[in-house]
Amino acid sequence: MNRRIAIRDLTIALGGLVSIPAWASNGWNANSLKTSYGFFETSEQQMLELIVGTIIPESDTKGAKSLGVPAFLEKMLQDCYEKPVAENVKNGLASTDAIAQKQFGKSFANCETAQKHQILLGFEKSDNTQLKDFYSLVKNLTILGYTTSEYVQTEFLNYNMAPGHYYGCVPVKK
Amino acid sequence: MANLAIDIKKQNTYDAIVIGSGISGGWAAKELCEKGLKTIVLERGHDIKHITDYPTAMKNPWDFEHRGQVPLDVRSQYPKGRAAFLREETLPFALKDGIQPFVEEKPFTWTRGYHVGGKSLMWARQTQRWSDLDFEGPKRDGFAVDWPIRYADIAPWYSHVEKFAGISGNKDGLQELPDGEFLTPIELNCVEQHLKQVLAKEYNNKRHVVQGRCAHVTDPQPIHLKQGRAKCQHRNLCNRGCPYGGYFSSNASTLPWAAKTGKMTLRPFSTVHSIIFDEKLNKATGVRVVDTNTKEMIEYYARIIFVNGSALNSNLILLNSISNRFPNGLGNDSGFLGKFISWHNYRGKISAEYDGFLDKMTDGKNPSNGYVPRFRNLHSQETDFLRGYAAGIGAGRGSWSSREGIGEDLKNSLLHPKLNNQWNVSSWMMGECVPIEKNHVRLHENLKDPYGIPQLVTSAEWTDNDVKMVQDYIEQFTEMFTKAGFKNIKASDSKSNPGADIHEMGGVRMGNDPKTSLLNKWNALHLCKNVFVTDGACMTSTGTQNPSLTYMALTARAANYAVGEMKKKNL
Numbered sequence: 244m245n246r247r248i249a250i251r252d253l254t255i256a257l258g259g260l261v262s263i264p265a266w267a268s269n270g271w272n273a274n275s276l277k278t279s280y281g282f283f284e285t286s287e288q289q290m291l292e293l294i295v296g297t298i299i300p301e302s303d304t305k306g307a308k309s310l311g312v313p314a315f316l317e318k319m320l321q322d323c324y325e326k327p328v329a330e331n332v333k334n335g336l337a338s339t340d341a342i343a344q345k346q347f348g349k350s351f352a353n354c355e356t357a358q359k360h361q362i363l364l365g366f367e368k369s370d371n372t373q374l375k376d377f378y379s380l381v382k383n384l385t386i387l388g389y390t391t392s393e394y395v396q397t398e399f400l401n402y403n404m405a406p407g408h409y410y411g412c413v414p415v416k417k
Numbered sequence: 418m419a420n421l422a423i424d425i426k427k428q429n430t431y432d433a434i435v436i437g438s439g440i441s442g443g444w445a446a447k448e449l450c451e452k453g454l455k456t457i458v459l460e461r462g463h464d465i466k467h468i469t470d471y472p473t474a475m476k477n478p479w480d481f482e483h484r485g486q487v488p489l490d491v492r493s494q495y496p497k498g499r500a501a502f503l504r505e506e507t508l509p510f511a512l513k514d515g516i517q518p519f520v521e522e523k524p525f526t527w528t529r530g531y532h533v534g535g536k537s538l539m540w541a542r543q544t545q546r547w548s549d550l551d552f553e554g555p556k557r558d559g560f561a562v563d564w565p566i567r568y569a570d571i572a573p574w575y576s577h578v579e580k581f582a583g584i585s586g587n588k589d590g591l592q593e594l595p596d597g598e599f600l601t602p603i604e605l606n607c608v609e610q611h612l613k614q615v616l617a618k619e620y621n622n623k624r625h626v627v628q629g630r631c632a633h634v635t636d637p638q639p640i641h642l643k644q645g646r647a648k649c650q651h652r653n654l655c656n657r658g659c660p661y662g663g664y665f666s667s668n669a670s671t672l673p674w675a676a677k678t679g680k681m682t683l684r685p686f687s688t689v690h691s692i693i694f695d696e697k698l699n700k701a702t703g704v705r706v707v708d709t710n711t712k713e714m715i716e717y718y719a720r721i722i723f724v725n726g727s728a729l730n731s732n733l734i735l736l737n738s739i740s741n742r743f744p745n746g747l748g749n750d751s752g753f754l755g756k757f758i759s760w761h762n763y764r765g766k767i768s769a770e771y772d773g774f775l776d777k778m779t780d781g782k783n784p785s786n787g788y789v790p791r792f793r794n795l796h797s798q799e800t801d802f803l804r805g806y807a808a809g810i811g812a813g814r815g816s817w818s819s820r821e822g823i824g825e826d827l828k829n830s831l832l833h834p835k836l837n838n839q840w841n842v843s844s845w846m847m848g849e850c851v852p853i854e855k856n857h858v859r860l861h862e863n864l865k866d867p868y869g870i871p872q873l874v875t876s877a878e879w880t881d882n883d884v885k886m887v888q889d890y891i892e893q894f895t896e897m898f899t900k901a902g903f904k905n906i907k908a909s910d911s912k913s914n915p916g917a918d919i920h921e922m923g924g925v926r927m928g929n930d931p932k933t934s935l936l937n938k939w940n941a942l943h944l945c946k947n948v949f950v951t952d953g954a955c956m957t958s959t960g961t962q963n964p965s966l967t968y969m970a971l972t973a974r975a976a977n978y979a980v981g982e983m984k985k986k987n988l
Binding site: 364 | 479482484486489603606609610651653774776780781782833
C-alpha cells in the first residue's frame with residue numbers, strides 16, 4: 244500500500260479525532276530520485292551503472308539501474324562509509340576496465356554479458372581483498388537498494404504498511 | 418524585590434510535582450490531575466507530541482534516504498558503543514553523546530529515553546502481572562527484605578491500569594501469572610501451540626506456554642477511543658511511535674488524558690537537580706531544576722512530589738538531595754539508598770528449527786510473543802540457585818532468497834522469495850536477579866555532568882546465582898526443545914553487561930522497616946512522607962516479569978493514596 248492510502252486509512256482509523264501532522268501532508272513523492280550527487284566522476288558513475296546493471300539487469304521486469312540504485316549507492320558511499328571504503332570503491336571502478344582489457348581485450352562496456360559476469364564473479368573469488376571488498380560492498384548495496392525500492396516491495400514482496408493482521412496458522416498458499 | 422520573589426514563588430507553586438514523563442510518571446500525572454491536583458510534570462528531554470512528533474512512523478522502506486543506515490556525521494553525535502543500534506527509523510528517540518556521562522566502575526549498560534514519554538515509546542510492551550510467589554520471594558528465600566505488600570494490595574490497581582492501557586491476552590488460570598482485564602488475545606502460532614501441548618504433557622502440566630500479555634489495543638473499548646486510540650494495525654513499527662495509539666505509551670494515553678483535565682503543566686528540558694527538604698516542616702517543599710537550554714536553576718514547589726525519573730535517575734536525584742538533616746541523601750538514615758541495585762538476567766538464548774507443520778505458515782505480523790512463566794523453585798527450593806526465570810518464545814516460518822550469483826538468476830531469486838523449509842524457533846530467558854548490597858550506585862566525588870549534577874557511578878556485577886541460572890535455562894530449554902522434536906538446537910550465554918535487559922531496578926527499595934528500607938508500603942519515603950518513588954527504583958526484588966505494568970499499578974495506587982492523605986490533611 245502506498246503512503247497516501249496508508250495515511251488516509253490512518254485518518255479513518257482514528258475517526259478524525261486528531262489532526263493530521265505536517266509530516267503526513269508534505270513530501271509525498273519520495274521517488275524523486277536524483278541521478279547523481281557529484282560524489283563520482285562521470286567515468287566512475289558510468290562504470291558503476293554498468294556494474295549495478297550487470298548485477299541486477301533490466302528485462303521484462305525492472306532492473307537496478309532503472310530503479311535509481313546507482314544514485315542510491317553514490318548517496319550511501321558519500322554519507323555512510325568511511326573515506327577509505329569509498330576510495331576502495333573508486334579504485335575498484337577504475338580497475339574494472341583494466342581487468343576487462345586484460346581478460347578480453349576490450350572495455351568492460353563492450354564485453355558480452357557472459358564476459359561481464361565472468362569478470363565480476365572473478366572479483367567475488369579473488370585473492371585480492373581490495374577487489375573482493377569492492378565487489379562485495381557494491382553487490383550488497385545493490386541488493387539493498389533494489390529490494391527496498393517501491394517497485395520491488397509493492398509488486399513482488401507483498402509490502403503492506405497498514406492495516407495488518409496476524410494469523411498464527413494458515414495453509415501454505417500453493 | 419521581596420514582592421517579586423513572592424510572586425515567582427506563587428507562580429512556581431503547584432499541588433504536585435511529577436519528575437519524569439515515562440511509563441510511571443505518565444500514570445502519576447494522569448491520576449493526580451484527574452483528582453483535581455494542579456500538577457507540573459518535569460521532563461529532562463525534549464517534547465514528543467503524540468503523532469505529530471513521530472516523523473518516521475508512516476515512512477516506507479524506500480522513503481529512508483539511507484534505507485535505515487545512519488550517516489557518519491550524524492552517527493558521530495551518539496555514543497560509540499550504541500552505534501550498532503542507531504537506525505534512521507528510531508533516531509528521534511536516541512540519546513546523544515555527552516548529555517549525561519556516568520562512570521561504569523564495572524561494565525553496565527544504561528539505556529535511557531530522554532524525551533517526553535521516556536522508554537514508553539521504546540519498550541517491548543509485555544505486561545505480565547506479579548503473583549504472591551514473587552512478592553513472597555525475598556521472605557521465603559531470605560534475601561533483600563520482605564515486600565511490605567502482597568498481591569491482594571496491588572491486584573485492583575493492576576485491573577485499574579490494564580483497563581485504561583489496553584492489555585491483550587488469554588485468561589490462562591495460572592497461579593504464577595495471574596489473569597487480568599484482557600482484550601482479545603493475539604494467537605499463538607502452530608509451532609508455539611505444539612510446544613505448549615508438549616510441555617503440558619511431558620511436565621505434568623507444570624510448564625506452560627501462554628501468549629505474552631501485551632499492551633496492544635486489539636479491540637478498542639470506549640475508554641481507548643476516548644483517548645483517541647485505535648486498534649493495533651500489526652505493523653510492528655512500534656519503536657517509531659504509533660500514530661494509531663495501537664500500543665500504550667505515555668504520549669498516546671496518560672499524558673494527553675492528564676492534559677485534558679486542564680490541570681497539567683508539562684515542562685520539557687527540565688533536569689531535576691535535587692529535592693528541597695525543609696527541616697522545620699520536616700518534609701519536602703519542592704525541587705531544583707536545571708533548564709537544559711539556559712542552564713538556569715529554577716525552583717518549583719508543591720505539597721507532594723512523585724519521583725519517576727527511571728530507576729537509576731531516581732536514585733541519583735535522592736542521593737543528590739542533601740540537607741543538614743539528610744547529609745547522605747533524602748530519607749537515607751539507613752544508608753541503603755543506592756544499594757541492592759538489580760536487573761533481569763537476559764543472558765541465555767536458544768534457537769532451533771522444526772520441520773513439522775510444513776503445510777502451514779503464519780500470515781501477518783505478531784507484535785507480541787509466546788511466554789513461558791517461571792517454573793523453577795516455584796513453590797519450594799529445587800535447584801542449587803535461588804529463584805528462577807521466565808522465557809520469551811517465538812516461532813516463525815519466514816522466507817528467504819539466495820543472494821548467490823549474478824544477473825537474471827540473482828534477480829529472480831530476489832523477486833521471488835521462497836518459504837523456508839522449516840520453522841525457526843527462538844527463546845530468550847528473563848531471569849530474576851537476586852539483589853545484593855554490593856551492587857550499588859553512588860555519586861562521584863567530583864565529576865559533574867553538563868548541568869552541574871554529580872555523575873552517577875554504577876558498580877554492579879553478575880553473581881554465581883545468575884551464572885547457574887543461565888546454565889539451567891540452557892539445559893532445561895534444550896531438553897524441552899528436544900522433547901518437542903526441534904532440531905539444530907543452539908544455545909548460548911551472551912554474557913551481556915548488567916543492565917542490557919533495560920530492566921534496572923532497586924536502590925530505593927520498599928520495606929516495612931525504616932532501618933532496612935527507604936519506602937513504606939505506599940511508596941512514600943519512610944522519613945519524608947510527601948515524597949513518593951514509584952518507578953523501578955522502588956523494587957525490593959525483581960521477579961521475572963517485564964516490570965512496567967507493576968510500576969504503573971504501584972504508581973496509580975500511590976497517587977490515589979497521596980490524594981486521600983492530602984484530603985485528610987495528613988500531607
